Amino acid sequence: MNIKQFDSTGELDLYAARIFADMLASKPHAVLGLATGSTPIGIYEKIIDMHRNAELSFQSATTFNLDEYVGLPRDSSQSYAAFMEERLFSHIDLPPERAHIPHGMADDLTDACIQYDQLLAQQPLDLQLLGIGHNGHIGFNEPAHALQGGTHIVELKSETREANARFFETLDDVPTQAITMGIGSILKARTILLAVKGKEKAEIVKQALTGPITTECPASLLQTHANVIVLLDREAGRLL
Template identity: 50%
Template sequence: MRIYKAKDYADMSRKAANIISAQVIIKPNSVLGLATGSSPIGAYRQLIEWYRKGDVDFRKVTSINLDEYRGLPQSDPQSYSYFMHQYFFDHVNVCPQNIHIPDGMAPDPQEECRRYDTLIQACGGIDLQLLGIGHNGHIGFNEPGEAFEKRTHCVSLSSSTIEANKRFFDNEESVPRQAYTMGMRSIMQAKQILLIVSGEEKAEIVKEAFCGPVTPQVPASALQLHNNVTLVGDQAALSLIPDGGIDE
C-alpha cells in the first residue's frame, strides 16, 4: 500500500486527480470505477479544470459507478446519477453511452444486480477504482456484517450511514433505506484502487481499517489484501496511522 499524506482537502484532491489523470493518459480507454460523496468532489473539480486546459481527455473512458440509492430516479437531485452529472459528467467529454450507474428504479432488484455484474465483466473489469470510506468502515454501500458481500447487491443501510447522509436530504425520514452497491469482489478485482479520505473524524476508522485485522465488520479492511492500493489522505485523517505501520 502506498500512502500520500496531503496538507489539506485541496492538496488531497490534487494528488488524487493526478493519479486518475495519469491512468487516463496512459490508457485512454480506461474503465474507471467512480464514487460519490463529499470526498471526491475536489478531485472531480481538478479533473474538470485539466480537461478544459486540454491536459486530459475522457472521450474513450468508460465509467462504472459504485452505487445508487434504490427508489430514486436519475432526475432526483439526491440520486447518485444526478450527483455525477452535476459534479463531473456534464463538464467533461465522457460519452453518455459509456456512463454506467445502477438503476435505482429497476423493478427487480435481483435482476438489476445480475445486470450490473454482467456489465462489469463485459467491460473487462475496472482499471482504477476510486473509493471513499464511511465512518463505520463501509466502502460503496458495503456495510459492516458477518461476511463480505461478493457481488452487486441491494443493501439495507445502517443507522450510522443514514445519519451521515441525512444532511443531503430534507430530513432523516427522506433518506432511502436501501441502495445498490458494487460487491467486494468487483472492487477487489480492480487493477488499482485509490482511496481518499479527509478530516479528523475519519482518523479512527482509517486506523482500524488499515492497522487492524481484516474483518467484514470493517469492510474497508479487505483492501489490505489488494496488491495495488493507494491511500491519499490529509494530515487529520492520517493522524492515527503509526509511523512505519503501513508501507508508504
C-alpha cells in the same frame, strides 16, 4: 499499500486528479470506477480543470459508479446519478452511454444487479476511486458477518443514513436501501485509490489500514489487494 499524507485537501485532490490523468494518458480506453459523497467533490473539480486545460479526455473511457439509492429516480436531486451529472459528467467529454450507474428504480432489482456484474465482467476496472464511511463501509457494503462479492441490494445502517441526511431535508427522506457494487468487484480493480479527509475519519482509517481484516470493517479488506493507493489529509491520517 502506498499511503500518502497531505497538508491540505487541495493537494490531495490534485494528486488524485493527476492519477486519473496519468491513467487516461497511458490508456485512453481505461475503465474507471467512480464514487460519490463529499470526499470526491474536490477531486472531480480538479479533474474538470484539467479537462478544460486539455490535460485529459474521457472521450474513449468508460465509467462505473459504486452505488445508487433504491427508489430515487435518476432525476431526483439526491440521486447519485444527479450528483455525478452535476459534479462531473456535464463538464467533461465522457459519452453518456459509457457512464454506468446502478439502476435503483429497476422493476427487478435482482436482475439489475446481475446485469451490472455482467458489464463489469466484460470491462474490468483499471482504477477504482473509493471513500470510506464512518463505520468502515466502502461503496454501500456495510459491516456484517459476511459480505457479498457481487452487486447487491443492501439495507443501510442507521449511522450511514444519519451521515447522509445532510443531503436530504429530513432523515426520514433518506432511502433505507441502496444497490451497490460488491466487495469482490471492487477488489478486482487493477488499482484502488482510497481518499479520506477529516479528523472524524481518523479512527476508522487506523482500523481499516492497520487493524485486523474483518467483514465488520469492510475497508480492512483493502489490505488484501496488491495495488492500493491511500491519500489522506493530515487530520484523517493523524493516528497512523
